[in-house]
Amino acid sequence: MKPQKRLEARRLRAQEGLPYKAIARALDVSPSSVHKWTRDIPITEEHRKRNLAHLTPESEIVKKRARTWVETNRARRRAFQPAGRERAKRSDPLHEAGCMLYWAEGSKDRNCLNFANSDVEMMRFFKRFLDDCFSLTPDDCTARLNVYLGNGMSIEQIEDWGLSVLSLPRSCLRAHQINHFPTSSSGRKRDCLPYGVCSLRIRKSTWLIQHIYGAIQEYGGFDEPAWLDCERRKYDDPKPADGSLAA
Secondary structure (H helix, E strand, O other): OHHHHHHHHHHHHHHHOOOHHHHHHHHOOOHHHHHHHHOOOOOOHHHHHHHHOOOOHHHHHHHHHHHHHHHHHHHHHHHHHHHHHHHHOOOOHHHHHHHHHHHHHOOOOOOOEEEEEOOHHHHHHHHHHHHHHHOOOHHHEEEEEEEOOOOOOOHHHHHHHHHHHHOOOHHHEOOOEEOOOOOOOOOOOOOOOOOOEEEEEEOOOHHHHHHHHHHHHHHHOOOOHHHHOOOOOOOOOOOOOOOOOOO
């Protein structure tokens, strides 16, 4: 097979001016082999500029696949919004209040529901909204804490507070941050948030966040296409094997 691949590599280099790595991927050989086989073949200035701009036929195929993937996932997210719109038409006060609260305070992610606040009653109310309107279970939830030390409370006490507010077992806790103060305060204000900030995240919740977005648009009487493509965020979700919760 090597002689055949060598001939094909020389053809791709001479006729199409493909870069070494693109030829190597196409033929399933190493770039060094392609370089050895084709280094005597000059390419045109047009091909050289195209390669430098990553506009090879291969890259165009990759870009087309990427666009298809983006459109497929956008359509999937869009398909979850009508359920939220229909639910909004039922005039359910709890559903309306929960959706409006998320609009004001929730993280605007396209695939994951994440709600964080230091207000005890707000967190408790939002959790009730999720439980009553969507029948979520503790297995669907994870909780993280931004813990401020130096307030006379231990980490265990703060953890117990967060879990009691959310009515969740300790298995839902994830590694928390310690003394991560907002830029505006830089840690100057002490004792103002003795329990820190509690963050509730719902796993695998594309359906849920897009339901809420659909409901918000129905309640508000507007359309917001950007919520289908808003920023995708990466959430750290480590769960220490030893059960400890050090940051």
